[in-house]
Amino acid sequence: MPGLIPQRRPSLVGLLDWVIRKLTGGRAALRGQSVLKVGIAIVIAFLVMTALANLIPSLNGYHPTLYRDAPRLEGPTGSHWMGTDQLQRDVFSRILSGGKASLTVAFSAVALSMTIGSILGWLSGFTGGWVDRVMSLTMDAIYSFPSMILAIVLVAMFGSGLAPMIWAVGFVYIPTYFRVTRAEVLQVRETTYIEAIHAVGASKTRIIWRHVAPNTVNAIMAVSSFNLADAILTVAALSFLGYGLPPPAPDWGFDIQNGQKYLQSGAWWLITFPGIMIITLSLGFGLIGEGISDLVNPKRKRKKI
Amino acid sequence: MGGIGRYVLQRVLLTIPMIFILLTVVFLLLRVMPGDPVTAMLGGKNVSAEVIAEYRTRLGFDQPLYIQYARYLGGVLRGDFGESTRTGKPVLQELLLRFPATIELGLFGILVAGIFGFSTGLIAATKADQPADHAVRVFHIASFAMPLFWLGLMLQVIFAVKLGWLPVASRLGGRMAFSFQPITGFYVLDAILRWDGKALADVVRHLVLPAVTLGVALTGLQGRITRASMLEVLDMDYITTARAKGVRERVVVLQHALRNALIPIITVFGLQFAVLMGGAVLTETVFSWPGIASYLVRSIDARDYYSIQGTVVFIALFISTINLIVDVFYSAVDPRVRY
Numbered sequence: 001m002p003g004l005i006p007q008r009r010p011s012l013v014g015l016l017d018w019v020i021r022k023l024t025g026g027r028a029a030l031r032g033q034s035v036l037k038v039g040i041a042i043v044i045a046f047l048v049m050t051a052l053a054n055l056i057p058s059l060n061g062y063h064p065t066l067y068r069d070a071p072r073l074e075g076p077t078g079s080h081w082m083g084t085d086q087l088q089r090d091v092f093s094r095i096l097s098g099g100k101a102s103l104t105v106a107f108s109a110v111a112l113s114m115t116i117g118s119i120l121g122w123l124s125g126f127t128g129g130w131v132d133r134v135m136s137l138t139m140d141a142i143y144s145f146p147s148m149i150l151a152i153v154l155v156a157m158f159g160s161g162l163a164p165m166i167w168a169v170g171f172v173y174i175p176t177y178f179r180v181t182r183a184e185v186l187q188v189r190e191t192t193y194i195e196a197i198h199a200v201g202a203s204k205t206r207i208i209w210r211h212v213a214p215n216t217v218n219a220i221m222a223v224s225s226f227n228l229a230d231a232i233l234t235v236a237a238l239s240f241l242g243y244g245l246p247p248p249a250p251d252w253g254f255d256i257q258n259g260q261k262y263l264q265s266g267a268w269w270l271i272t273f274p275g276i277m278i279i280t281l282s283l284g285f286g287l288i289g290e291g292i293s294d295l296v297n298p299k300r301k302r303k304k305i
Numbered sequence: 306m307g308g309i310g311r312y313v314l315q316r317v318l319l320t321i322p323m324i325f326i327l328l329t330v331v332f333l334l335l336r337v338m339p340g341d342p343v344t345a346m347l348g349g350k351n352v353s354a355e356v357i358a359e360y361r362t363r364l365g366f367d368q369p370l371y372i373q374y375a376r377y378l379g380g381v382l383r384g385d386f387g388e389s390t391r392t393g394k395p396v397l398q399e400l401l402l403r404f405p406a407t408i409e410l411g412l413f414g415i416l417v418a419g420i421f422g423f424s425t426g427l428i429a430a431t432k433a434d435q436p437a438d439h440a441v442r443v444f445h446i447a448s449f450a451m452p453l454f455w456l457g458l459m460l461q462v463i464f465a466v467k468l469g470w471l472p473v474a475s476r477l478g479g480r481m482a483f484s485f486q487p488i489t490g491f492y493v494l495d496a497i498l499r500w501d502g503k504a505l506a507d508v509v510r511h512l513v514l515p516a517v518t519l520g521v522a523l524t525g526l527q528g529r530i531t532r533a534s535m536l537e538v539l540d541m542d543y544i545t546t547a548r549a550k551g552v553r554e555r556v557v558v559l560q561h562a563l564r565n566a567l568i569p570i571i572t573v574f575g576l577q578f579a580v581l582m583g584g585a586v587l588t589e590t591v592f593s594w595p596g597i598a599s600y601l602v603r604s605i606d607a608r609d610y611y612s613i614q615g616t617v618v619f620i621a622l623f624i625s626t627i628n629l630i631v632d633v634f635y636s637a638v639d640p641r642v643r644y
């Protein structure tokens with residue numbers, strides 16, 4: 001009887017599972033981790049889409065900046081699936097390649113803050129004393145300040161564009177990694193095996209790099225996924241406020257700002273579609289974060305916080 | 306001095322170095338970064354070197370860094386945030402004028418987040434792993450991933466442009482904006498004080514969309530913490546005991562569990578003020594809301610250096626104060642918190 005045996009439909013998630021099972025020789029790390037898989041699938045899909053669209057600009061037949069022959073401000077139709085903007089460009093083609101800034105800045109900024117924040121956290125947690133106190137207080141002070149405002153002020157000072165956004169967003173997240181690694185270090189430091197290594201005569205640097213740091217990696221991984229989700233939103237907001245890529249370049253945040261001008265005339269498609277892209281991508285990173293947290297902390301899974 | 310008085314004093318004394326560090330970080334970020342403020346201020350304009358030099362002397366940027374730092378700290382202590390190069394008015398005066406608008410928006414945003422987040426979190430916790438729980442959690446995660454400015458614009462499209470139920474932006478409608486006389490700057494309060502029903506209706510109508518925008522953005526955090534905190538408490542032995550004694554489930558949840566689950570929930574409420582101020586930048590921009598966050602954005606666009614610095618310092622002071630209040634409030638809610 002059809003329908004009794006669940007058919008495995010070919011899907012991106014299924015494909016991903018297959019690839020990972022092949023790669024790990026069946027020791028599938030992702031088995032049952034549907035949240036994590038969906039998250040990874042979304043992010044990979046976005047990476048592939050954005051990379052392709054930036055390599056082949058006219059991916060859907062229209063160039064995101066050069067094509068200007070569409071009807072002006074027309075809603076979704078058969079030939080322009082997501083409508084057209086005031087400069088007679090195809091919205092869908094701009095959506096496809098508009099994630100470049102978001103992805104570039106999010107990944108670079110998180111890598112930057114992860115490196116600086118973790119190193120500071122390890123040092124601070126391991127050194128202790130007044131160094132630790134001053135560092136912690138400074139980081140807490142930065143952490144308590146609204147990150148969005150800090151990022152905006154920093155970008156305004158650095159100037160707009162990709163590199164300034166990376167520095168600004170990266171700076172804002174440093175305290176997050178500092179706090180996570182410092183807390184982990186303090187916990188690991190108290191364990192008997194660290195004490196034993198210390199007694200054997202290992203140097204401080206060796207203990208930090210070989211024994212304390214690796215133990216903090218899991219926590220950092222989970223935090224960084226949530227951070228990426230947040231970074232996508234921050235970059236979108238910065239672009240929306242006009243601190244992102246210069247105008248003709250396709251960018252979700254900036255395109256939404258552009259759409260705002262035609263909102264009163266009811267051109268909903270100009271803001272709706274770029275927004276859905278931002279949400280989906282951010283959601284993808286968020287789901288990865290959820291998935292990793294479940295993996296790292298199985299107890300948490302039961303309660304599904 | 307008694308327990309709580311001493312605790313408050315200790316907490317105030319701890320806040321001082323925190324504020325000091327925050328002020329120093331702000332100073333260093335704005336001073337040491339590439340491009341000095343004068344060039345930024347005159348940015349793009351074709352001005353001679355003499356004019357730039359004159360500006361530098363007048364604003365004190367030709368002094369060594371430590372003197373600038375001392376002047377800056379001294380100014381902040383005396384409540385002198387400098388003058389806006391755009392309007393020529395003292396920055397503090399400009400900020401105080403706009404502060405009520407931000408606070409009003411923020412309070413109603415928190416109210417929305419509190420109602421949505423708290424109730425959905427509570428439902429999810431009591432119906433853990435049931436369909437209602439899953440639906441709520443998807444809603445919470447989606448609220449996290451939602452760009453706030455986008456939500457605001459979508460609400461504008463749907464409720465203002467398409468349906469025409471609510472105004473698109475600003476705090477008051479056209480005619481009302483001229484006739485309404487604010488007293489405190491909190492328009493809801495002002496309309497009530499003036500006993501003006503029409504004004505109150507107008508003010509509330511303008512407040513709905515921005516408050517919901519800001520509120521929904523905070524709902525995810527509030528809801529997740531409520532759910533997690535409730536689940537943890539509901540798992541405890543004394544809850545099992547209460548249930549075994551035959552206490553009604555409603556009483557168990559609302560009286561036995563909720564009280565103990567409140568501490569993390571309130572903590573998040575306090576932390577939200579930081580997120581809230583960040584969200585306010587976008588909400589105020591989208592809804593042309595005349596608060597300090599939109600003032601900051603306009604100052605940045607105008608390269609109004611003292612206004613930018615002043616606003617950042619002002620927000621820093623505000624956040625520190627709120628954190629202090631939240632910390633003190635714990636000890637009132639939880640008798641175990643005694644330092």
